[in-house]
Amino acid sequence: MCVNLVSCKFAGEHFTEEFAKVNRFQKVPAIDDNGFVLRESVAILKYLTVKYKLADHWYPSDFERQIRVDEYLHWQHFNTRLNAAMIFRSIVLDPQTTGKPINWKRIEYFKGELSKTVEHLEKAFLQEGPYLCNQPEISICDILGACELMQLNAVHGEQLYESNEAVRKWLERVKKDLSPHFDEGHKIVYRAREVFDRMKGKL
Incomplete structure (x- = not known):
C-alpha cells in the first residue's frame, strides 16, 4: 500500500x-x-x-449496518466535531493566533451544546451496542468520535464527557482497541495540554 x-x-x-x-x-x-x-x-x-x-467491521459491507455508520458520520459534523472543536479552538488556538482574550461566553455556549451531544451519544448511538451506531465491533465512526472528544483533554475538559458512564466506557474501549496507535496519534493534543497549562498561569 x-x-x-x-x-x-x-x-x-x-x-x-x-x-x-x-x-x-x-x-x-x-x-x-x-x-x-x-x-x-x-x-x-x-x-x-x-x-x-x-x-x-471498520466500514461494514452489510447495507443496514453501513447506513448506521453513515448516519453518525453525517451527524457528527455539526455535533461531536463542531462542539468539541470549538471549545478547543476558543481556548487554545484563537488566543494564540488573534491575540484576543478568551471568549468565555462563547465557550460556555459550546459546553452546553456538547452536553447535549454527549447525551445523544449515549442514548442514540450507544444504546444497544458497545460501539457507536450500536455496532458489535469498532468502526471508523468510533475513530472520529474519539478523536473529537480527545481535543477536550487538551484543556482539562474531560469532565465534559467522562461524567457520562456509557460514553466514558466506550472511549476506554476505543483507546484499548487502537493502542498503541491512539496515544501516538494524539501527541499534539497532549502537547497542547502543556501549552494550556502554561497559559492558565497568565489568565
Missing part, C-alpha cells in the same frame, strides 16, 4: 505552497494515494477501508 499521508504541525505547514498542491483549501487532513487526492477525513477513512479491503 503506497499512501502518502500529508499532515502539518502548529508551525503552519499547511499554509505552504507545497501543501497547497495537495489541498488547495490548505486544511488537514489530506491524502495523496498515488495521485488520487482526498481532502476530507470521512472520505479518507471510507476510501482506505474499501480500497484496501480492511477488516469489514
Whole structure:
C-alpha cells in the first residue's frame, strides 16, 4: 500500500505552497494515494477501508449496518466535531493566533451544546451496542468520535464527557482497541495540554 499521508504541525505547514498542491483549501487532513487526492477525513477513512479491503467491521459491507455508520458520520459534523472543536479552538488556538482574550461566553455556549451531544451519544448511538451506531465491533465512526472528544483533554475538559458512564466506557474501549496507535496519534493534543497549562498561569 503506497499512501502518502500529508499532515502539518502548529508551525503552519499547511499554509505552504507545497501543501497547497495537495489541498488547495490548505486544511488537514489530506491524502495523496498515488495521485488520487482526498481532502476530507470521512472520505479518507471510507476510501482506505474499501480500497484496501480492511477488516469489514471498520466500514461494514452489510447495507443496514453501513447506513448506521453513515448516519453518525453525517451527524457528527455539526455535533461531536463542531462542539468539541470549538471549545478547543476558543481556548487554545484563537488566543494564540488573534491575540484576543478568551471568549468565555462563547465557550460556555459550546459546553452546553456538547452536553447535549454527549447525551445523544449515549442514548442514540450507544444504546444497544458497545460501539457507536450500536455496532458489535469498532468502526471508523468510533475513530472520529474519539478523536473529537480527545481535543477536550487538551484543556482539562474531560469532565465534559467522562461524567457520562456509557460514553466514558466506550472511549476506554476505543483507546484499548487502537493502542498503541491512539496515544501516538494524539501527541499534539497532549502537547497542547502543556501549552494550556502554561497559559492558565497568565489568565
